[in-house]
Structure formats: structure tokens, C-alpha cells
Amino acid sequence: MLSTIKIDVNNFIKDIIARKNKDLLETSFTETAFRAIFNAKPKDTELREFSTLLGITLTNGPGTISAKGAKESVSARNNISTAFIGFLSNTGLAHGGNGYEGIEYMLSAFEGVNINDPGEKQESIDIEEIASLAAKRFAESKKEAKSKGVSYKRIPGINHPVFKGKPVNIDPREDYIYSEFEKAGISNMFWDFYRELVKSLYKQKITKNIYCVNIDAVIATITLKLLWKMFNSGEISEKEMQKIGFNLFLFGRTAGIAGEIDDHRNRGTDMDCRTPASQTRFVV
DSSP states (O other), X not given: OOTTOOGGGOHHHHHHHHTOOGGGGGSOHHHHHHHHHHSSOOOHHHHHHHHHHHHHTSOSOTTSHHHHXXXXXXXXXXXXXHHHHHHHHTOBTTTBSTTHHHHHHHHHHTTTOOOSXXXXXXXXXXXXXXXXXXXXXXXXXXXXXXXXXXXXXOOTTXXXXXXXXXXXXXXXXXXXXXXXXXXXTOOOHHHHHHHHHHHHHHHTTSSSSBOOBOHHHHHHHHHHHHHHHHHHTTSSOHHHHHHHHHHHHHHHHHHHHHXXXXXXXXXXXXXXXOOOGGGOOOOO
């Protein structure tokens, strides 16, 4: 079990291990993962957010580092369990754990702000003002870094190598998920902050156009919202939140890697983990 899952206080996980209640074995993968991490039965909205989070971390395609680890192992004709080790050994702080950078950035931007529930609008919290201040701080740190001849720390979760160059840039994945959540009545203060931030950066002439909010920000904002209650109550620390964020990535990516392994075992050849471009497909 992952270190952030406390089995001794999680009755749901203890009952599954004991196998006394067979009905629990019919619980969906998504709900099982949620209850393992949060030790609570999810609300419908929480389960939808969590399901979305797992869905967008499934894969970045067959060439992504974590997928390569598994595909190279299975192409060497290793057992499936060994191929999963290849996947795990190819994840780390730069791939999988880097999502915490967005959370860390938001915690800094919202420092001193009393947030009860990031899913509820609070009249006392001015998101536009917080975003404007965050943009100003970024401009100051960038200017200071350049004066010293050192590199500056970029804002995680904005801009994209493909979705750029227009007066207003949009990552269609982010826009679609935000719209669907909005229709379902699901709001997220942290996500709204990111959407205001890219506007503030442009208004203050820090960027030449309005950057897109990318999928990394979506992952970070949903993760922080789901973890907020535990973090705000002191139940978990920032370090523990980083671990949980990494584990959330692993939950989703494990399902995606299972697909990569299955794909290779069904149509791949030994010692060859490449996927011909003509056979590559994508889902929108």
C-alpha cells in the first residue's frame, strides 16, 4: 500500500483486505481509489472531479517516459508485473511529482487568505485582486532575476507549445473540462484564479498575449481542491499533500500503462517498443 494510505484508520480498506463483505469488491476503481486516499465516501461532484483527474493522467501517449518504461520492459518479453516496475522506475519528481509545483504556487498566491471551501464562492475573497497581485509579484521576481543574470522561476500551469501565438490562447482540453464542470454546477476557486491570472499578466503587459491555462493547471487545481479540507484542518502537511498528489498521478497512469502493456502484448513484437505513426490513434 502507498505510504499516504493509512490502513489502520481506514475501515473501507480494512474490510476489503479482510474480504468479509464481498459487496465491497464491486466498488468501482475510481471510488475505491478515492476512499483509500480520503477515507470518506465521495459526493457525486467529488467523484466526478476525481474521475476527471484520473482520466487526464491516464497517458500522454506511447512516447511518454512512464509508458516507455513499461513498453521497453514488455518488449523484452518480461512478465506484466515486471513491466509495471519499468513504469514505476520511470516516474519521479520531474514526471509525475512535478504537478505539486502548481499546488505550491497557489498556496503562495493564497497565503493569508481564509478559504473555507474552494468549491464555494466567498464574497470576502476577490480572485481578480489575488491574481493581479500574483502577476505583479511575478513581474518583480523576473525583473530582479534578470538584473542578477540568473534564470527566473516560471509560473507553472500556463502557456503551451502548441496552443500559443493568438491574442487569446485556449487549451481546448482545459476549456472543455471547465465548461462541463460549470454546467454541472461544480466550481473551483483555484481554477478561477488561474483563469484570472493569465488575463492579469496580459493587462500588466507582462505577456504579449493572453496565455492559455494548460492541463497541468487543471490537475493541480482539482488536486488542491480535493485535498483542501484535509490540508486546511491540519490533517495533512504540505509534504504529505505532495505525496498524495504524486499518488493521484500514479493511480491514473497505472490504468493507462495497463493499456500500453496490453497493446504491446497483442500487436507488438519483441525488442521493438515503437508505435508506427500510421497506427497511432487519439481520442478527443
